[in-house]
Amino acid sequence: MNNQSPIFFCAIGGSGMLPLALIMKARGHKVIGSDRGRDQGRTPERFAFLESQGIALYPQDGSGITADLGALVTSAAVEETVPDVRTAVEKGVPVQRRAAVLASLFNQAKVRLAVAGTSGKSTTTGMIGWILHQAGKNPTVMNGAVMKNFVTPAVPLASALVGDPDLFVSEVDESDGSIDGFTPTIAVLNNIAHDHKTMDELRGLFSRFTAKAQNVVINLDNEETARLATPPMTSYSLRDPAATLFADQLAFDQTSVRFRVTHTAANQNVTLHLPLQGRHNVSNALAAMGAAMAAGVTLEVAARALESFAGIARRMEKVGQVRGITVYDDFAHNPDKIAASLDALHQFEGRLSILFQPHGYGPLKLMKEGFIEVFSRLLRPQDALFIVETMYLGGTVDKSVTSADLVEALRQKGCPAFYESDREKAAATMVAAAQSGDRLIVMGARDDTLPVLAAKILAALG
Numbered sequence: 001m002n003n004q005s006p007i008f009f010c011a012i013g014g015s016g017m018l019p020l021a022l023i024m025k026a027r028g029h030k031v032i033g034s035d036r037g038r039d040q041g042r043t044p045e046r047f048a049f050l051e052s053q054g055i056a057l058y059p060q061d062g063s064g065i066t067a068d069l070g071a072l073v074t075s076a077a078v079e080e081t082v083p084d085v086r087t088a089v090e091k092g093v094p095v096q097r098r099a100a101v102l103a104s105l106f107n108q109a110k111v112r113l114a115v116a117g118t119s120g121k122s123t124t125t126g127m128i129g130w131i132l133h134q135a136g137k138n139p140t141v142m143n144g145a146v147m148k149n150f151v152t153p154a155v156p157l158a159s160a161l162v163g164d165p166d167l168f169v170s171e172v173d174e175s176d177g178s179i180d181g182f183t184p185t186i187a188v189l190n191n192i193a194h195d196h197k198t199m200d201e202l203r204g205l206f207s208r209f210t211a212k213a214q215n216v217v218i219n220l221d222n223e224e225t226a227r228l229a230t231p232p233m234t235s236y237s238l239r240d241p242a243a244t245l246f247a248d249q250l251a252f253d254q255t256s257v258r259f260r261v262t263h264t265a266a267n268q269n270v271t272l273h274l275p276l277q278g279r280h281n282v283s284n285a286l287a288a289m290g291a292a293m294a295a296g297v298t299l300e301v302a303a304r305a306l307e308s309f310a311g312i313a314r315r316m317e318k319v320g321q322v323r324g325i326t327v328y329d330d331f332a333h334n335p336d337k338i339a340a341s342l343d344a345l346h347q348f349e350g351r352l353s354i355l356f357q358p359h360g361y362g363p364l365k366l367m368k369e370g371f372i373e374v375f376s377r378l379l380r381p382q383d384a385l386f387i388v389e390t391m392y393l394g395g396t397v398d399k400s401v402t403s404a405d406l407v408e409a410l411r412q413k414g415c416p417a418f419y420e421s422d423r424e425k426a427a428a429t430m431v432a433a434a435q436s437g438d439r440l441i442v443m444g445a446r447d448d449t450l451p452v453l454a455a456k457i458l459a460a461l462g
Contacts, residue, residue, distance in 0.1 A: 003027075003028045003029055003030075004070070005030075005068060005069060005070030005071075006029075006030040006031070006032050006068070006069055006070060007024055007029050007030065007031050007032075007069070007070050007071050007073060008032050008033055008034075008064060008065060008069050008071070008072045008073065008084070008088075008093075009021045009031060009032070009033035009034075009073045010033065010034055010035075010060065010072055010073065010074045010075075010078050010082065010084040010085065011033075011034075011035055011036070011060075011074065011075045011077060011078050012033030012034065012035050012050060012055070012057070013035040013037050013038065013043070013046050013047060013050070013448070014035075014075050014077070014098075015144045015145060015159065015446075016075060016098055016099075016102075016144050016173070017033075017073070017075050017098055018046075018050070018157060018159060018160075019142050019143060019144070019159040019160030020073075020098055020101065020102055020142065020160070021033060021050070021055065022053065022159075022160045022162070023105065023140065023142060023160050023162055024101075024105075025053065025054070025055065026162040027105075027162075027165070029070075031055050032055060032056045032057070032058065032064060033050070033055060033056075033057055033058070033064075034057060034058045034059060034060040034061075034064055034084055035047065035057070035060060036060045036393065037393075037448065038057060038060075039059055039060055039061075042448065042449055043448040043449060043452070045156075046157065046448060049155075049156060049157050052154075060082065060083065060084055061083045061084075062083035062084055062086065062087035064084070065084055065087040065088050065091060065093060066091070067091045067092065067093065069088070069091075069093045070094070071093065071094045071095070071096050071101075072084065072085065072088040072093050072094070072095045072096070073096050073097070073098055073101055074095060074096075074097060074098065075097075075098050076097065076098070076099070076175070076176040076178075077393075079395050079396070081395075097176075097178070099173065099176065099178030099181060100178070100181060102142060102170065103178070103181035103182050105165075105168070106142075106168050106170050106182055106184075107181075107182065107183050108165070109140070109165060109166050109167065109168035110166040110167070110185075111166060111167045111168070111185055111186070111295060112168050112170075112182075112183065112184045112185045112186065113128060113168070113169045113170070113184060113185070113186045113188065113291050113294075113295060114170055114171075114172045114182050114184035114186070114187055114188065114209070114213075115128065115169070115170070115171045115172065115188040115190070115287075115291070116171070116172050116174060116179055116187065116188065116189050116190070116206060116209055117188075117189050117190030117191045117192065117206075117219075117225070118174075118190070118191050118192055118193040118202075118334065118336050118337075119190060119191055119193065119280070119334070119336045119337045119340060120190040120191065120280060120283070120284045120287070120340075121144070121171040121172075121190065122143055122144050122145040122171055122312050122315065122331075123276075123281065123284045123311070123312050123315055124171075124188060124190060124284045124287045124288050124291075125141065125142075125143045125144075125169060125170065125171040126141075126143055126145070126147040126149070126309070126311075126312050127284060127285060127287075127288030127306060127309055128141075128169050128188075128288045128291050128292055129141035129143070129147060129150075129161055129169050130147070130149050130305055130306070130308075130309050131288060131289070131292040131297055131301070131302045131305040131306065132167065132169065132292060132295065132297065133149075133150075133161070133163075133305075134301070134304075134305035134308070135292070135297045135301050135302075135305065137164075137167055137295070137296075137297070138163040138164045138167065139161065139163045139164065139167045139168070139169050140160075140161060140162055140163045140164060140165055140167065140168045140169070141160065141161040141163070141169045141170070142160055142168070142169070142170040142171070143159045143160065143170075143171060143312075144159065144171055144173075145159055145312045145313055145314060145315070145331070146158055146159050146312065146313035146314075147159065147161070147310075147312060147313075148310035148311050148312065148313060149308070149309065149310045167295070170182075172184075172209070174197065174202060174205045174206065175197070177197075177205065179205050179206075179209050180205065180208060180209075182209070182212075183212050184209075184212065184213045185213060185214045185215065186213060186214070186215045186216075186217065186291055186294045186295060187209055187210050187212070187213035187215070187216050187217070188217045188218075188287050188288075188290070188291050189206055189209070189210055189216070189217070189218050189219065189225050189228065190219055190222075190225070190283070190284065190287055191219055191222040191224070191225055191336065192206055192222060192224035192225055193222075193224070193334070193335065193336040199224075202224075203224065203227075206224075206225070206228065207228055210228050215232075215233075215234065215294040216232075216233040216234070217233070217234045217235075217236065217287055217290035217291050217294065218233055218234070218235055218236070219235075219236060219237070219283060219287065220235045220236065220237040220239070220240050220243050221237050221238055221239050221240075221283065234290040234291075234293070234294060236283070236286035236287060236289075236290055237286075238250070238279060238282060238283060238286075241262075241264070242264065243264065244263065244264060244265055244290065245261055245262070245263060245264075245286045245289060245290050246261070246262045246264060247259050247260065247261050247262075247282050247283075247285075247286055248260055248262070249271075250279070250282060252277070252347050254277070254348055255275065255276075255277065255318075256273060256274060256275045256276065256277070257273075257274050257276070257277065257278070257279075257281065257282055258271065258272070258273045258274070259271070259272065259274070259282055261285075261286065261289065261299070261303065263299050266299070268299055270299055270300055270303045271303075272285075272303040272304070272306055272307055273307050274306055274307065274309070275307070275308075275309065275310070275311070276309070276311055276316075277316055277344040277345075277347070278316070278340060278341070278343065278344030278347075279340075279343060279344070280340035280343070280344070281344075285306055288302070288306070289302040289303065289306070292305075313451075314329050314330065314331040314450075314451060315330065315331055316328055316330050316332075316341055316344060316345075317329045317330070319451075319454045319455060319457075319458050320458045322458060322461040322462045323436055323461060323462075324436030324437055325434045325435070325436060325437075325438050325439075325440060325461055326438075326439050326440070327439075327440045327441075327442075327454055327457050327458045327461070328439060328440070328441045328442070328454070329441075329442050329450065329451050329454035330441055330442065330443045331443075331444075331445050332443045332444075332445075333358070333359045333363070333443065333444055333445035333446075334363070334367055334370070335367060335370030335371060335373065335374040338356075338371070338374050338375070338378075338443065339374045339378060341441070341443070342374070342378040342379070343378070345439060345441070346378070349437070350437040350438055350439055351382050351383055351384075351435070351437070351438045351439070352379070352380075352383040352384070352438075352439050352441065353383070353384045353386075353430045353433065353434065353438055353439070353440045353441070354379075354383070354384070354385045354386065354440075354441045354443055355386045355388060355423065355426050355427060355430060355440075355441070355442050355443065355453070356385060356386070356387050356388070356443045356444060357387075357388050357389070357390070357391055357423065357442075357443070357444035357447060357450065358371075358387070358390040358391065358403055358406070358444070359390075359391050359444055359445040359446040359447070360390065360391055360392070360397070360446070361390055361392065361397045361398060361399045361400075361401065361402075362397060362398065364390055364401050364402075364403070364406065365398065365400065365401040368401055368405070368406060368409070371406055371410075372406070372409050372410055372413065375410055375415055375417065376410060376413040376414070376415045379415055379416060379417075381416060382416075383416055384416050384418065384430070384433070385410070385415065385416060385417040385418065386417075386418050386419075386420055386426040386429065386430065387403045387406055387407050387410075387417060387418070387419055387420075388403060388419075388420055388421070388422070388423035388426050389403055389421050389422075389423065390402060390403050391444065391446060391447050403419055404419045407419035423453065424453075427453060427456065427457050427460070428460070430457065431457060431460045431461055434461060440457055440461075442454040442457065
């Protein structure tokens with residue numbers, strides 16, 4: 001892509017598209033775009049921010065597609081029947097996937113840190129970016145979620161950080177197989193669990209990913225990733241004292257965790273106070289420290305940086321507290337992420353009331369058994385789970401498995417689950433039943449209106 005011709009982003013408001021559009025614009029490209037969420041009047045502040053960055057937006061009806069475009073960039077969720085795509089094809093405009101454009105930018109950097117795995121990618125990517133930033137390394141960071149440390153009044157949606165093009169940190173996605181296009185110098189692999197693909201497909205993707213890197217940072221506590229742990233590597237663990245980075249002496253409170261990290265090879269240790277909840281975030285911190293050390297940061301500098309890490313938007317994000325009732329907004333949408341969130345919440349007493357919105361009919365069908373297993377195992381009789389209508393934004397999709405089907409299966413397991421087609425009604429039911437000490441959690445992915453719903457729940461409690 002040259003800098004003379006405009007680049008059009010179709011679905012520019014998406015979590016992976018928006019930061020890439022910002023990076024491309026900062027690199028001197030003229031960026032324009034469209035999004036059906038904007039056409040539907042959803043999350044107007046998101047699109048107002050894009051326009052404030054000098055990005056012109058058009059309806060997603062093909063009207064913004066002109067023959068002089070350098071490329072039309074689409075996410076994996078954009079189908080060929082979308083008017084923008086049809087018009088681009090008719091006018092001879094090259095159509096490229098978001099992941100291919102990102103991989104091209106990433107692979108040009110001298111130092112390339114790629115973060116992969118089923119869960120924890122966005123948090124680990126944000127942690128690495130913050131450590132490198134605090135160490136004065138000036139990284140470019142591509143994330144799929146807002147990194148709170150980089151939020152300013154002018155940049156409220158800081159899911160990208162534009163810095164040195166030769167030091168690039170990015171989360172990479174296995175769900176569409178695009179991870180194969182990335183060639184990292186430092187590869188981070190958090191975990192492998194059933195999500196968008198079969199386990200055999202995932203093993204192949206992640207094996208090829210780690211094989212390409214000069215340095216591999218890998219989790220020994222996940223059975224699947226441990227199989228790929230072959231020297232030389234940086235390993236990390238909360239269980240195995242022989243790991244390169246080993247965490248112990250964990251002490252939790254309601255908002256943070258204090259722990260010790262031992263660098264076994266150097267016989268060094270450091271104690272740090274991480275301002276996030278949950279064992280999974282200790283694991284994410286170890287991954288980030290390992291990656292940053294591979295990029296030349298010391299253990300001590302990495303630890304001190306993480307003590308000021310503000311977290312990632314929608315990752316067990318505390319929305320507020322009213323009358324002793326706490327409201328959280330959480331991105332958890334697959335069994336592995338849900339288990340990590342419930343484990344963190346169960347560190348302390350108090351009922352849980354959860355509103356869960358599945359993020360698509362395809363994922364629901366693929367992960368139904370995993371949802372059944374994790375919710376039935378980890379929810380207690382006093383908790384309540386409200387599963388609302390599955391997210392659907394249009395297009396052709398198999399709707400043979402529904403939210404109601406999931407609830408029926410959970411109730412057969414004795415799980416306190418309830419189906420409600422109208423999520424506003426589900427939220428009202430949660431508010432009406434809430435008592436001091438309860439935690440109310442909105443869970444789900446891909447839908448930018450879920451944080452709005454969490455804010456409404458907090459307001460209703462007040």
